[in-house]
Amino acid sequence: GDSVTQMEGPVTLSEEAFLTINCTYTATGYPSLFWYVQYPGEGLQLLLKATKADDKGSNKGFEATYRKETTSFHLEKGSVQVSDSAVYFCAPGARAGNNRKLIWGLGTSLAVNP
Amino acid sequence: GAVVSQHPSWVICKSGTSVKIECRSLDFQATTMFWYRQFPKQSLMLMATSNEGSKATYEQGVEKDKFLINHASLTLSTLTVTSAHPEDSSFYICSAQFAIDEQFFGPGTRLTVL
Numbered sequence: 001g002d003s004v005t006q007m008e009g010p011v012t013l014s015e016e017a018f019l020t021i022n023c024t025y026t027a028t029g030y031p032s033l034f035w036y037v038q039y040p041g042e043g044l045q046l047l048l049k050a051t052k053a054d055d056k057g058s059n060k061g062f063e064a065t066y067r068k069e070t071t072s073f074h075l076e077k078g079s080v081q082v083s084d085s086a087v088y089f090c091a092p093g094a095r096a097g098n099n100r101k102l103i104w105g106l107g108t109s110l111a112v113n114p
Numbered sequence: 115g116a117v118v119s120q121h122p123s124w125v126i127c128k129s130g131t132s133v134k135i136e137c138r139s140l141d142f143q144a145t146t147m148f149w150y151r152q153f154p155k156q157s158l159m160l161m162a163t164s165n166e167g168s169k170a171t172y173e174q175g176v177e178k179d180k181f182l183i184n185h186a187s188l189t190l191s192t193l194t195v196t197s198a199h200p201e202d203s204s205f206y207i208c209s210a211q212f213a214i215d216e217q218f219f220g221p222g223t224r225l226t227v228l
């Protein structure tokens with residue numbers, strides 16, 4: 001069945017460090033790919049997305065590129081801030097009628113120290 | 115982004131009782147809402163897709179008579195856990211579909227069954 005493998009956390013970085021969170025997936029068809037973020041005490045928020053091969057999603061300094069050949073969607077940020085401390089979820093979304101059914105990774109907890 | 119609320123944010127109940135959780139889209143209409151369940155340190159599991167005015171579509175392994183879903187309006191979906199037992203204790207999250215590639219999530223409801 002469809003699945004997603006995310007880099008295990010927790011990840012602890014110093015401010016301004018480079019961040020990579022790996023994500024690979026298996027999915028039937030041609031899914032859209034999403035990264036969601038959950039800040040402490042808040043609900044899940046869409047961070048970025050990519051809908052076709054080689055698309056790069058970006059938001060708030062984060063980027064991820066849809067790599068069809070490696071079925072990956074790694075999240076990167078060149079210089080993290082304390083405010084980036086959160087849990088990050090990779091979620092491929094397969095088309096199901098008029099909806100997207102999201103498949104969720106375990107989430108990667110990121111802590112950024114000043 | 116759009117706002118989705120859930121009520122209650124947490125609930126404690128006795129075994130055998132039923133609990134209703136509400137999910138509301140506050141500033142947009144949502145034909146489709148999703149209900150997820152999350153166990154500690156695990157990923158989100160899609161339980162069912164709720165469509166306004168029609169029966170919910172349950173994922174394999176989810177008991178529809180146990181988890182009753184009603185999507186009576188374009189801004190409200192409810193999940194009722196019937197005859198709850200301790201194994202139903204979990205974090206329940208809803209999302210409302212704004213567009214095919216955009217879901218907005220509620221903050222979640224923590225259910226504890228004694």
